[in-house]
Amino acid sequence: MSVQTSAMTSSSNPAAGAPIVVASHLCKKFQRDSFEVVALDDVSMEIAAGDFVALMGPSGSGKSTLLNMIAAIDHPSSGELRVMNENVFAFNDHQAAQWRNRHIGYIFQTFNLLPVLTAFENVELPLLLTRLNKAERREHVELALKLVGLEDRMHHLPKQLSGGQEQRVAIARALATDPTLLLADEPTGDLDSRSATEVLEILTRLNRDHGKTVVMVTHDPHAATYARTVRHLEKGQLQN
Amino acid sequence: MAIPISYNLRNLRLRWGATLMTALGVALTVAVASFILALLSGLHRAFQASGNPLNVLVMRKGLSDEVSSSISRGKFGAIKFLPGIAVNAQGQPLASGSLVVVVSLRRRGGDGRANVTLRGLGLQGLALRPGARLVAGHWPQAGRRQIAVGVAAARQFQKTQLGGQLHFGKGDWRVVGEFQDHGSAFESEIWAPRDEMAADFGRPDFSSVLLRAVSPAAASALVRDIESDRRLKLHALTETAYYAQQTSSGAPIAFIGGVIAFIMAIGACFAAMNTMYAAVAYRAREIATLRILGFPRPSILLSFVLESVVLTLFGGVLGIAALLPWNGLTTGTLNSTTFSEMVFQLRFTPHVLADALIFALVLGLIGGLAPAWHASRENILTALRG
Numbered sequence: 001m002s003v004q005t006s007a008m009t010s011s012s013n014p015a016a017g018a019p020i021v022v023a024s025h026l027c028k029k030f031q032r033d034s035f036e037v038v039a040l041d042d043v044s045m046e047i048a049a050g051d052f053v054a055l056m057g058p059s060g061s062g063k064s065t066l067l068n069m070i071a072a073i074d075h076p077s078s079g080e081l082r083v084m085n086e087n088v089f090a091f092n093d094h095q096a097a098q099w100r101n102r103h104i105g106y107i108f109q110t111f112n113l114l115p116v117l118t119a120f121e122n123v124e125l126p127l128l129l130t131r132l133n134k135a136e137r138r139e140h141v142e143l144a145l146k147l148v149g150l151e152d153r154m155h156h157l158p159k160q161l162s163g164g165q166e167q168r169v170a171i172a173r174a175l176a177t178d179p180t181l182l183l184a185d186e187p188t189g190d191l192d193s194r195s196a197t198e199v200l201e202i203l204t205r206l207n208r209d210h211g212k213t214v215v216m217v218t219h220d221p222h223a224a225t226y227a228r229t230v231r232h233l234e235k236g237q238l239q240n
Numbered sequence: 241m242a243i244p245i246s247y248n249l250r251n252l253r254l255r256w257g258a259t260l261m262t263a264l265g266v267a268l269t270v271a272v273a274s275f276i277l278a279l280l281s282g283l284h285r286a287f288q289a290s291g292n293p294l295n296v297l298v299m300r301k302g303l304s305d306e307v308s309s310s311i312s313r314g315k316f317g318a319i320k321f322l323p324g325i326a327v328n329a330q331g332q333p334l335a336s337g338s339l340v341v342v343v344s345l346r347r348r349g350g351d352g353r354a355n356v357t358l359r360g361l362g363l364q365g366l367a368l369r370p371g372a373r374l375v376a377g378h379w380p381q382a383g384r385r386q387i388a389v390g391v392a393a394a395r396q397f398q399k400t401q402l403g404g405q406l407h408f409g410k411g412d413w414r415v416v417g418e419f420q421d422h423g424s425a426f427e428s429e430i431w432a433p434r435d436e437m438a439a440d441f442g443r444p445d446f447s448s449v450l451l452r453a454v455s456p457a458a459a460s461a462l463v464r465d466i467e468s469d470r471r472l473k474l475h476a477l478t479e480t481a482y483y484a485q486q487t488s489s490g491a492p493i494a495f496i497g498g499v500i501a502f503i504m505a506i507g508a509c510f511a512a513m514n515t516m517y518a519a520v521a522y523r524a525r526e527i528a529t530l531r532i533l534g535f536p537r538p539s540i541l542l543s544f545v546l547e548s549v550v551l552t553l554f555g556g557v558l559g560i561a562a563l564l565p566w567n568g569l570t571t572g573t574l575n576s577t578t579f580s581e582m583v584f585q586l587r588f589t590p591h592v593l594a595d596a597l598i599f600a601l602v603l604g605l606i607g608g609l610a611p612a613w614h615a616s617r618e619n620i621l622t623a624l625r626g
Contacts, residue, residue, distance in 0.1 A: 073532060073620050094536045101534025108624075112529040116250035126533045128244065173533070 021047035026079035041236035054227035062236040072096040105174030109186035144172035164195025248547035266555025269508040274596035276497030286584040289424035291479030306340040324458030336364035337446030355580040360434030377417035382433040388417035390427035392583035409440030512607025528623035541616040548608020556600025
């Protein structure tokens with residue numbers, strides 16, 4: 001990983017166009033009271049490296065479940081999923097955590113910043129798990145915050161930031177380790193339209209200028225227009 | 241690298257109400273525990289400071305305390321010239337018989353009466369106790385019904401100040417001196433000229449004999465020789481060993497205090513556990529976020545255990561700080577060997593403070609482990625939903 005030695009690059013990305021995510025016949029079923037709920041129903045898809053994919057669909061359609069599987073947070077009832085040629089379901093808990101730290105940047109709808117830590121400290125968190133020294137970590141954090149236009153808010157606590165700024169800090173945190181894949185779960189869901197546009201423009205820039213593969217879950221058609229590829233899920237099934 | 245400790249410290253500060261209440265509970269527990277430890281430390285200090293390793297104390301066979309013992313002057317004559325006994329500048333053996341009785345005195349503040357050890361010393365008595373130093377007045381002179389009082393006894397009992405008159409034996413005795421002896425058990429005693437006291441109490445025999453050996457090896461040899469001489473029927477041991485045995489006087493304090501501290505510790509553990517469970521529940525989403533960022537379960541476990549330990553250490557420091565002003569406070573207990581009042585000081589030594597902090601740390605570890613374990617095992621997706 002380039003994060004071990006230098007500032008953010010896109011050199012670690014697989015060759016553009018090659019599949020970075022390959023899902024085969026993914027099924028996810030679980031029991032809720034006496035009902036069997038099907039979250040994913042035989043989903044097979046590929047996501048090319050360097051793509052910006054919007055996963056759309058109504059609530060409960062399985063898009064977040066699919067995103068969580070790509071992040072090795074959730075497991076299917078059946079099927080296979082390879083992310084960057086790794087069978088992520090074969091990871092144990094510790095391996096999954098390590099792998100996420102190195103390859104995945106995760107952006108939450110509700111930002112999920114740690115409220116007692118400053119913007120700088122929040123962005124630095126994933127870097128604490130790398131071999132970077134303090135000076136190198138600082139360099140990465142400052143660069144990440146600069147990329148999202150918040151270099152002047154470094155020492156602010158989340159409560160001192162607007163919602164849009166919080167989400168930009170969260171994006172900087174996702175970027176800090178220079179991951180290959182950015183996963184965003186409704187990143188604009190809690191934002192006003194102006195902030196949402198800023199966040200979407202940042203994601204677009206990261207995809208276009210820095211070669212990051214972005215998978216974004218959204219049910220906002222406007223947000224989906226920023227993506228290069230749009231996939232629809234409904235009742236757990238891929239529609240197109 | 242672990243989750244930064246600043247995350248935990250700031251969360252403790254953020255929830256300052258819960259933090260303070262839990263810390264106060266722990267503080268109370270640690271205060272009780274450290275009070276007991278300070279009592280025992282003071283008691284041990286008093287006994288350990290007593291005696292000289294070169295001094296050999298001789299009593300009647302089968303007895304373990306000076307008060308009940310009796311040694312005839314004839315036997316004293318037989319043992320004072322044993323080989324290995326040091327001599328003074330005049331060539332006289334450093335050997336002295338003591339008469340030890342218990343008298344009842346009224347405590348200061350009218351708080352009832354207590355037994356005090358009254359020790360009659362012979363000519364060599366002071367020479368054998370070189371640690372004893374006058375802090376006021378002079379040593380008692382024979383034939384004038386004079387006594388010297390240890391500083392600890394002087395603090396505890398009425399009429400023991402310089403010039404005071406105490407009534408025991410056949411009449412009044414005047415306090416002419418006050419002495420100290422490095423905080424030893426002697427400071428709880430009253431000393432008088434032996435032969436005058438023997439006449440007053442009608443006790444011509446000695447209670448014990450103290451011999452000064454020329455070396456530690458000679459002291460051991462003296463103990464062996466006296467113990468093995470069947471004609472003498474005497475029991476000998478080094479003076480330090482005699483007082484070390486009396487530290488058992490602290491056993492009731494240790495037992496009762498230990499039980500109270502243990503019960504309180506259970507309560508404090510539950511308080512810490514409750515606070516930490518609330519913290520874990522409140523921060524479920526943060527924990528899930530940390531896991532998604534790549535922090536493994538052991539990091540989460542360590543982070544919350546550390547937070548619990550910091551919380552209880554804070555309580556521990558509060559508890560210790562609350563008690564420190566009492567350092568040096570004089571108190572007393574019944575010496576179960578001599579059945580007299582043993583006066584000593586509360587001593588918050590570095591060792592006591594370290595033990596108290598370790599106690600607080602253990603409370604934090606025990607109280608924090610289950611919530612931390614729960615935090616580290618929480619399903620990420622469940623936790624994300626809050």
